[in-house]
Amino acid sequence: MNKLPITEADLHAWVDAALPLVRRGEVEDYLAAQPDEAGRVHAYLAQKEAIRSVFNPVLDEPLPESLRALAAPPPTASAEPPRRPWLPRWSLQRVAAGFVIALVSGLAGWMAHDRYPAAESLARTSPLSLPRQAAVAHAVFSPDVRRPVEVSAEHEDQLVAWLSKRLGTPVRPPKLGALGFDLIGGRLLPGNVGPVAQFMYQDATGQRLTLYVSTENTANRDTAFRFAQEGQVNVFYWIDGKFGYALSAGIDKDKLALVATAVYDQIDHK
Amino acid sequence: MEGSAILAEIPRLRRYARAMLGDRAAADDLVQDTLERAWSRLQQWRPGSDLRAWLFGIMHNLRVDQLRRPRLPTHSIDEDDFEVPTRATQTDDLELRDIETALNHLPDEQREILLLLALEEMSYAEIASTLGIPVGTVMSRLSRGRERLRLIMNGQQPGARLKAVR
DSSP: OOOOOOOHHHHHHHHTTOSOHHHHHHHHHHHHHOHHHHHHHHHHHHHHHHHHHHHGGGGGSOOOHHHHGGGSOOGGGOOSSOSGGGHHHHHHHHHHHHHHHHHHHHHHHHHHHHHSHHHHHHHHHOTTHHHHHHHHHHHHHTTOSSOSOSEEGGGHHHHHHHHHHHHTSOOOOOOOGGGTOEEEEEEEEEOSSSEEEEEEEEOTTOOEEEEEEEOOOOSOOOOOOEEEEETTEEEEEEEETTEEEEEEESSOHHHHHHHHHHHHHHSOOO | OOHHHHHHHHHHHHHHHHHHHOOHHHHHHHHHHHHHHHHHTGGGSOTTSOHHHHHHHHHHHHHHHHHHSSOOSEEEGGGGGGSOOTTTTOGGGGGGHHHHHHHHTSOHHHHHHHHHHHHHOOOHHHHHHHHTSOHHHHHHHHHHHHHHHHHHHTTOOTTTTSEEEO
16 A cells, blocks of 8 residues: 655644544554654644643633623724614624524534544544554653653642543542552543543653553443553553543563553442 | 624633733733724624634734834844743643743744644634635644744753844
8 A cells, every 4th residue: 555655744734633534544653663753743742732731721711891891892993873773683683693603603513523533433433543542652751751741640639630620520540559550640642532641650660651541432332451562562451431541561461461450440430 | 793702702812812922911902902903894704704713813913013013123032031921830730831931932923823723723724814824834834833842842942042033
C-alpha cells in the first residue's frame, strides 16, 4: 500500500483532530517510529491543553456591567428611529433569529459530527486503539526526567479533583505501593473524542508504569484482560462500562499482570 | 439580532481577548469596542451566518487597527517580561502560568492562531476566514508558533531577546 509521506501539516492536523481515520492511523504509525517527532507533537498537544487550562476560567467570571449592557443595542449605535412602531416586526425578527440560531447550532453539531466520524467509530468499534494510544503516551512521557507528569502526587487531591472534573466522572489513581509502585502524578491527554487521564507510577529502581484511563468507550461491552505489545512497551487493557483502562510498562508480562489485577481490584465496577 | 445571542458570546470573546492581551482591563476594553462596533454594523451581519466568527473577525480587525496606530516604531519583546502574570499566586495551577509568559513571546499573528484553535476549536478554514488570510498562511504560522512556543517552554527562548519591528 502506497502511503503519502507525512507532512508537517499532517502532524498539526493530528494534534487538532482534523484528520480522517486512515490518515490518523498513518500519522500514528509514523510517530511510533519517530520518538523525536512524537515528543514534539505531544508537546504541541500539551500546549493546547495548557492554554485551555489557563484561560477557560475566564468563561466563569461574572460579566462586568459595561459588557452585559452591550448585549442590547447601545442607544448611540442605533441608527433606526424609535423602535416602538416596529414592535411587531421586531418580534418577528426575534422569532426568526431564534430559528436561525437553532439552525446554526444544529448545523454546527452536525458538521462537528461529520468532522469526527472516524474518531467516534474508532472508539466504538475498535478497543484495539486503546493499547496503542496508551503505549504511545507511555513511551512519550515516562522517559521524561524533568516533567513526567503535569500534577505531582504531592498534590494528589488536586490531581484527582482536576482529572475528575475534566473527564466528567470520578477517577482516582489506585494504590500500588504493595507492589512497589508509588504514584508520581498524572496528566490530562487528548483521546479520540475527549480528554483521557494518565497516572504515572515508579518503583525503587526507577522503572515507570502508566495507567491510562479513557471514558470514551461507548460500546457498553466489557472485556476481560487483554495483552498487547507495542515495541518495548507491554500493555494490559480492559473495558469496564464506559471506562477503558490500559496499564503500560517496560516490565515483563507476568509482573504487569499482577499489577493489572491489583488495579482492577481497586476500581469500582458499576 | 437577538441580544441573548450576543450575550452568549461575550464570555468567549473575553476569554480570547484576555489570552491575546494578557491584561484584564485592556481585554475587556477590546471586547467592549468589539460589541459596539458589532451593533453599529449589524446590517453587515448576514443572518444565518456564524455570529461567533463574525464577532471574532471584528475583534481581530480592531486589534489590527490598534496595532497600526502611531506608536513607537519598535517594541521590545522583553518589555512583556514586566507584565507580571496575573495568576501568579494561584498555586494549584503549578507551572501552567509558564504558558502565559511563553505565549507573550509569540508574535500576535502566531499567538492568535494558537488561541483560536485551542480556545475556540475553530477549523483551519474557519480561522482563515475569520482572520482574512489563506489556509496555507494559517498552517505556516501555526507551525512556526507551536515550535517557537515549544522551544520557549523548554527554556530555549528562541529570539526572545530580539527586537520585533512591527
